[in-house]
Amino acid sequence: MLTLAEKSRGAALMLYHTYSGEPGFEAPLEKVLSRDDCLFETDAAIKANGLPNPSATGTFPRILGRFVRDRKLFTLEEAVRRMTHASAERFGLEDIGSLAPGKAADLVLFDPREITDNPGHDRQPAGRPEGIRQVFINGQTVVKDGVYVQGVRPGRVLKV
Numbered sequence: 553m554l555t556l557a558e559k560s561r562g563a564a565l566m567l568y569h570t571y572s573g574e575p576g577f578e579a580p581l582e583k584v585l586s587r588d589d590c591l592f593e594t595d596a597a598i599k600a601n602g603l604p605n606p607s608a609t610g611t612f613p614r615i616l617g618r619f620v621r622d623r624k625l626f627t628l629e630e631a632v633r634r635m636t637h638a639s640a641e642r643f644g645l646e647d648i649g650s651l652a653p654g655k656a657a658d659l660v661l662f663d664p665r666e667i668t669d670n671p672g673h674d675r676q677p678a679g680r681p682e683g684i685r686q687v688f689i690n691g692q693t694v695v696k697d698g699v700y701v702q703g704v705r706p707g708r709v710l711k712v
Contacts (some may be wrong), residue, residue: 613682
């Protein structure tokens with residue numbers, strides 16, 4: 553896989569249904585996600601045309617809703633740690649991943665009882681996740697009352 557990605561300069565895309573979490577394929581995914589050393593990420597490719605990959609906006613809400621709240625594979629606190637601090641630490645990103653003075657602060661305020669992904673069905677595009685109230689990136693509001701704030705893009709590309 554890595555050789556293919558390197559030779560194609562990142563243009564090659566691969567899809568493994570075994571770990572996609574689609575109905576009928578959840579057991580292998582749950583086994584991997586339950587490991588303490590498994591961190592959470594998405595490899596969704598966002599393109600200007602076609603149907604968006606549901607994991608582009610739904611990965612983290614699915615983990616927090618389905619796998620934390622519904623399936624109880626791990627605690628909410630453990631899920632958030634594996635999405636933030638543990639990932640930043642593994643990749644050596646010292647200025648992000650936890651709330652502390654001098655660090656870049658990205659916050660997502662959500663209702664743990666309502667958070668869920670909203671994957672599309674039958675060639676319908678994925679919808680916005682539900683249960684997310686506000687999102688702050690580098691201290692700027694990018695989602696307010698569950699709605700994207702137009703024209704605000706304070707994020708940055710991370711290089712590891």
